[in-house]
Amino acid sequence: MRQSFAGMCPHHQAVLKVIISFLAAIALIAGFAAQASANPRYAAYVMDAKTGQVLFNRYGDEQRYPASLTKMMTLYMLFEAMESGRVAKSTPIPISAKAAAEPPTKIGLRAGSTITAENAIYSLVTRSANDIATAIGEFLGGSEQNFARLTTTKARQLGMNSTTFQNAHGLPNSRQVTTARDMAILGIALREHFPQYYSYFGTREFTLGKQRFGNHNRVLGRVRGADGIKTGYIRASGFNLVSSVQDDGRSIVAVVMGGRSGRTRDDHMVELIREYLPRASRGSKQMLVARGSTSQIVASAASPQQLPQTIATPQFRPAMSAEPAPMELALAPTSTPQPSMPQIVPAPAPVAAAEGTDEVAERIQMAFAGAVPSARPTPPSPIPSQAVPAALEAVKERSNVDPVQTSSTQASGWVIQVASMPSESEANSFLASAKSRASNVLSGAEPFTETFEHNGRTYYRARFSGFAGKDQAWNACGSLKNYDIACYAVQM
Template identity: 50%
Template sequence: MSALLAVNVETASANPKYAGIVVDAKTGKVLYSEDPDGLRYPASLTKMMTLYMTFEALESGRISLDSRVPVSANAAAEPPTKLGVRAGGSVTVEQAMQALITRSANDMATALAEYLGGSEARFAQLMTNKARALGMTRTTYRNANGLPNTAQMTTARDQARLGIALRQHFPQYYPYFSIRSFQFGKQTIGNHNRLIGTVRGVDGIKTGYTRASGFNLVTSAQADGRSIVGVVMGGTSGGARDAQMRKLVAAYMPKASTGGSSNLIAQTRSPAPPIAASVPVPVMAQNSPAVVAARDEVASLDLPNAGPLPSGRYSEKLPGAAAYASEPKAQRGAAALSAAMTRTAAVPTPAPAYMPPASIPEQTAENTDKVTTASTRQTSTPSGWVIQIGVSPTRDAAMGLLQSAQDKGGQVLRSAKPFAVAVANGSNQLYRARFGGFGDQKDAINACNALKKKGVACWAAMQ
């Protein structure tokens, strides 16, 4: 153990709120961790998920950067820090995003939640559903801004997953996290993140603080072909938190790999929250066979969270002291820490508040046979770059996903080869629905982007 790491651990042991992790963002290997799965309050790190949901809505075309976000009396009444827009006013989606990233504006987080989800409570449920889809198995959201709520919990590992997912899934919007300031009216609003522009390679992501949580920070850094995401939670002060992260970046960036695909977290199908003014979805539509089948679909997770879900975490009356209850220490050592992030697993996604109908087509002999035939014509599993569109509990269901994607994709998948890959999930098996036959990474990513525009969730990866 290096002298630097010894100092870090000693400091962490003296502070029961502390938790930290550094992950190689190209391979998923844990380079450093201290109580990575202990429950903590996220504070304003919550806004990372609010922004993830906003980016997703932008990418799907449901909103644009220029869309107007109304500010309700509820949003305007949120305590500082805030942008200070009066009730009845509005801002653009881009202004709200910038306010979250720089000033960590609580009023803008609530306004976005109400705009995208109809109510903040419903949006928080969608945030929790998304957390499960990303493999953040120990995270629960109750609001969109991170203001104190004893049931709103997370872990350092879960926040690392979210940081990686933001950069991996939304490269077109991720650069907002590196802005130093933005202009709002006559105000020039600076970024709370002091590491941007002062630590080589740091390109975001988010700070957070409440009295109960301590000082939190998620940091992404890229330099010399290496890439890491670090998390520090429970710092005793902003300065101490920043100093700890500087040490972690300096110590572990040189240890990160220059190889790897960076496609660590599957981008899964998720509910599309209606904009607040939309007509509610009928209950019958929410319980249709297609929707029920979609809810039972399992997410592919290549960067799993270790450990069981703690009971009682969903209780609104969870005592504040429980947030820092000690969990049994995981096996120590580099091998155990690496395995905790790199072994393959799958986590069920709970039923969302709303999911658009017809996510998965009815299985018929005709459409199943069409894909099965195409798949069995292959003499071996395709190698090279592939597109994954989902994971199912049975091969037939995986074939149904592939057929649905083919029907929607049309020419995009004309030369692609559909196949299902069986993977172990404890004593059971899951089936990854994939298309192969792409020449290189660019071809796979371009095809995936084209599929997304047709409503097919997917992600590109090296087989």
């Protein structure tokens, strides 16, 4: 009997492994569904980069705001100009007054200065610099408006039929929309069309003069085989990320949009990669995105029945677009159709509180700022117009995007806190006031807000990031005392 039981053990173990895998997949899918139902900005998409098979799709065709994922297309256009010989790595790109005035995240070059094309690339893939993105757009298109028309036309040529660009950086604009599917197509196009330049997306650190910039993409180095591509964040979009992974003969591009924080977005991306990379093909690589006005995605060789029943399996072949022939850069603009606005419910994305926050300092700051706890936070409103950079005034319109300056990604490293307020609008106003009063101390710092709960009520931390380390953050706090601004430093 023992021999009989022993002979059955391997069979039982195999069955048990199948059951465990099945239950894990159900739990993962249930988690995705819960996240999507609670977050109207959420979308996710995973594609086999060798065959074009759609491995996962949740709201992949619903319109979303791209935020700094826009810079993927800005770089596509720059790579195209470099490949054709119109631009060299050493070509100087001028910084206009408009580019210099863009809000953070930025490099901070002065109007009238220049940056080489290669350093401009590094600035976008690491720092996600809005000032440099604008400079590239103006340089290639003659104006940012014309560049937006060029990039929208290029999107149609690549099969990105639900994407419209209005600027080169991704800062708020109600008409700048995309989908997770379209961002996956763009990620594939960058890999396929510019293999000689694609490695830039894997840059972990970049130094320009005395400044050193780390890559915002935290998935790099966290997942074996991850080689790019780009993060993005504005409050209207939530935290976005496009990732490319090549490992063990398999290759995928994955998209997550609408994350509630940088950390949860990254965790979700890692879940998707671990779940679906093993399902990708080890076969030969197919060319998925053709260039020019006739481009379309090759249909998946796999039948819908081969995909999990709980995952949507749309036809992965974009309709042909009646767009004009390919345009040369800086030529007369051609109008492009505008997609309808997505029904996106705006909400500030809650960010996890930093570990080790000094609760005593938090209370002191609330008292200093005159914060009066309220049972329900005041709805966010724009900070006074005089405190908003002029570059953003053009996009302050009746829309459901956030007109105040935002960073491209969640802050990390050492930050300083200058207030805790009962509403986001008060926190933003305090940040604008502090930066105006202590401009010499905070000129290179990036303002942002962060929520936390205290005695069942929501408050908003007013913080600045962009400090090289602990000493620089504490020195800034010391200097702010001269302006009667309470401050303490914390590592995120």
